[in-house]
Amino acid sequence: MPGSEFRAAVRQTDKGSVVQLLGTVNRDAKEGMESAYEDAKIFSGEILLDFSGVDYINSTGIAVIVGVLAMARAEEREVGAFGLTDHYKEVFEITRLADFMHIYEDASAGS
Amino acid sequence: MVQLTRRSKKSDETAEAGIAPSVSPTRALDPVEIPPGDTLETLLLSVGGPVEVSSIEVDSPTISRLKEEGIELVVPLIGQGELLGALYLGQRLSDQPYSTDDRRLLGNLASQVAPAMKVAQLVREQQAEAKERERIEQELQVAALIQQTLLPKELPSIPGWNVDAFYRPARAVGGDFYDFINLGGDRLGVVIGDVTDKGVPAALVMATCRSMLRAVALRHDSPSAVLAEVNENLVPEIPPAMFVTCLYAIIDTNAGKVVFANAGHNLPYVRTSDGVLELRATGMPLGLMPGMPYEERTYSMQNGDLMVLTSDGITEAHNPKGEMYGFSRLMGRVAKKTKAEDVCGFLVSDLEGWTGPGSEQEDDITLVVVRRTSSAAGSAEAFHQGGQGESVLTSFTLASVEGNERVAIDRVAEVVGTFGLDSARFEKLKTAVGETVMNAIEHGNDNDPSLDVGVEVVADERRVAVRVSDLGGDKVIPETTTPDIEAKLAGEQTPRGWGLFLIEQMVDEVNRTRINGSNVVELVMNREGES
Numbered sequence: 001m002p003g004s005e006f007r008a009a010v011r012q013t014d015k016g017s018v019v020q021l022l023g024t025v026n027r028d029a030k031e032g033m034e035s036a037y038e039d040a041k042i043f044s045g046e047i048l049l050d051f052s053g054v055d056y057i058n059s060t061g062i063a064v065i066v067g068v069l070a071m072a073r074a075e076e077r078e079v080g081a082f083g084l085t086d087h088y089k090e091v092f093e094i095t096r097l098a099d100f101m102h103i104y105e106d107a108s109a110g111s
Numbered sequence: 112m113v114q115l116t117r118r119s120k121k122s123d124e125t126a127e128a129g130i131a132p133s134v135s136p137t138r139a140l141d142p143v144e145i146p147p148g149d150t151l152e153t154l155l156l157s158v159g160g161p162v163e164v165s166s167i168e169v170d171s172p173t174i175s176r177l178k179e180e181g182i183e184l185v186v187p188l189i190g191q192g193e194l195l196g197a198l199y200l201g202q203r204l205s206d207q208p209y210s211t212d213d214r215r216l217l218g219n220l221a222s223q224v225a226p227a228m229k230v231a232q233l234v235r236e237q238q239a240e241a242k243e244r245e246r247i248e249q250e251l252q253v254a255a256l257i258q259q260t261l262l263p264k265e266l267p268s269i270p271g272w273n274v275d276a277f278y279r280p281a282r283a284v285g286g287d288f289y290d291f292i293n294l295g296g297d298r299l300g301v302v303i304g305d306v307t308d309k310g311v312p313a314a315l316v317m318a319t320c321r322s323m324l325r326a327v328a329l330r331h332d333s334p335s336a337v338l339a340e341v342n343e344n345l346v347p348e349i350p351p352a353m354f355v356t357c358l359y360a361i362i363d364t365n366a367g368k369v370v371f372a373n374a375g376h377n378l379p380y381v382r383t384s385d386g387v388l389e390l391r392a393t394g395m396p397l398g399l400m401p402g403m404p405y406e407e408r409t410y411s412m413q414n415g416d417l418m419v420l421t422s423d424g425i426t427e428a429h430n431p432k433g434e435m436y437g438f439s440r441l442m443g444r445v446a447k448k449t450k451a452e453d454v455c456g457f458l459v460s461d462l463e464g465w466t467g468p469g470s471e472q473e474d475d476i477t478l479v480v481v482r483r484t485s486s487a488a489g490s491a492e493a494f495h496q497g498g499q500g501e502s503v504l505t506s507f508t509l510a511s512v513e514g515n516e517r518v519a520i521d522r523v524a525e526v527v528g529t530f531g532l533d534s535a536r537f538e539k540l541k542t543a544v545g546e547t548v549m550n551a552i553e554h555g556n557d558n559d560p561s562l563d564v565g566v567e568v569v570a571d572e573r574r575v576a577v578r579v580s581d582l583g584g585d586k587v588i589p590e591t592t593t594p595d596i597e598a599k600l601a602g603e604q605t606p607r608g609w610g611l612f613l614i615e616q617m618v619d620e621v622n623r624t625r626i627n628g629s630n631v632v633e634l635v636m637n638r639e640g641e642s
Contacts, residue, residue, distance in 0.1 A: 056517070058516070059609035062613075066599050069600055073600050090535070
């Protein structure tokens with residue numbers, strides 16, 4: 001299948017944690033994304049999703065992100081994102097994901 | 112004079128081993144056989160040792176013959192309670208009668224010889240059986256060679272159609288065959304047949320029948336006329352008690368029309384969106400009687416229809432309980448829409464599950480599967496009839512396999528990239544194409560890899576359009592609604608349901624229509640919309 005397999009890695013930062021996302025975000029990313037969220041929430045502060053290593057997001061991937069965002073909201077955790085291409089920033093605007101998570105311009109948000 | 116008479120194991124075969132001149136014979140003696148059940152046999156088995164012929168009071172043709180020949184003493188050779196042979200001794204050279212010592216000596220000799228004869232007999236029988244097995248094996252190899260040489264080397268490759276076949280001979284090679292005949296134009300001849308009997312005779316009749324069918328098929332447009340002429344030609348040629356069942360169909364690959372006639376073969380099944388149909392047409396097997404008529408019927412295959420032709424090696428296979436696989440089970444399996452593209456593989460695997468592991472295949476197994484995959488690309492092309500000045504940038508089909516939406520994106524991007532949409536709108540079109548193709552794969556074609564998704568990219572001075580078609584039959588694409596993200600985040604709704612919304616948001620225009628059982632979605636980007 002075209003596209004690269006989804007992977008996620010979590011690191012702690014001064015402001016919270018960063019979940020580095022790699023590959024394709026579609027329905028197959030659900031388990032990895034939720035597992036990464038569980039790892040990241042150990043650390044206090046905002047959980048930032050780093051999309052700079054993501055090559056493709058489709059509607060099933062949007063659903064996965066919405067699912068994680070729903071988990072975070074239920075647990076009153078802040079979630080942000082950076083590293084999105086202009087196209088996916090627009091997709092986040094259109095889907096109104098951007099209304100519920102901070103979209104940062106660059107990686108400095110995660111430092 | 113001594114004669115050794117050897118008897119074979121089988122009671123109806125009495126053989127003579129010739130003269131064993133351990134004592135110089137004064138004259139040769141023609142073999143004197145002891146027929147099964149002869150009084151002498153009973154007597155010798157009863158006595159178990161040398162018997163003086165002159166003292167035998169009962170009579171039988173053999174005993175009379177021995178007396179005529181001047182045989183004085185008969186020494187039975189007995190092994191495991193069976194009379195293996197006998198030594199016939201004439202008068203002693205000294206003219207003296209046989210003494211008690213002579214008889215004892217001969218009795219001992221016989222008891223030594225009999226086991227050796229038994230072993231020799233078994234060895235001879237085993238050698239004969241091995242030779243027979245080798246002969247049968249060679250015959251089977253010849254039969255298999257004839258069949259495999261004559262079966263098609265490759266499958267027809269026809270746009271919008273998928274043809275597959277499976278053939279596996281039984282050990283005793285039956286007379287199954289199938290064939291594809293290119294009739295020119297958009298016409299394909301499809302044959303499946305089965306010769307009664309097995310081995311070389313069946314293979315030779317199969318070869319003859321196949322050649323006749325090929326020759327006659329090129330002269331007639333009508334399957335019933337073809338079968339009738341082949342029958343006339345075959346009747347004088349075919350050995351007695353042999354015949355051939357055969358189904359012959361001519362498929363118009365452009366219109367999807369199938370005209371067929373059947374000479375007593377298994378009925379073909381067609382899986383449609385409404386269920387499985389039997390294609391019935393009556394006719395006697397080929398080679399039985401001259402002057403036979405063959406009914407001719409027609410069926411129109413729709414996009415996605417699947418026709419399965421089989422031999423009785425499938426329906427008449429038995430499970431360990433002795434139950435036949437049968438037509439109803441086959442029909443049920445044909446109805447089953449599998450995720451696998453390999454219908455032949457699915458049916459064979461189901462059959463193997465039925466017969467059980469390690470069971471020997473009873474008869475040849477032959478399957479031909481013809482599927483009208485699509486005019487999916489054709490439907491997309493038909494969407495926009497009035498496209499004055501419209502150029503087709505590309506047109507292709509993809510199997511309904513998850514991930515092929517990325518292939519579609521790449522192939523559309525290749526041609527649209529050269530057409531000059533700005534990068535933001537180009538990315539939007541790519542996302543819309545990916546979502547639309549994914550919907551066609553998942554929802555339209557139910558992830559059935561054998562069903563194609565058609566993609567066509569056209570452009571004119573005003574716009575670029577991508578048309579995506581599935582084979583969803585009666586499925587209706589739902590209306591697009593705006594997802595309620597608050598409800599989704601609150602867990603009140605599923606997080607899914609973004610596809611149609613994204614598509615609508617990504618392009619300038621989305622048009623939907625249904626053509627020939629296909630849902631066609633047209634994604635339009637206006638060129639004046641370029642920034």
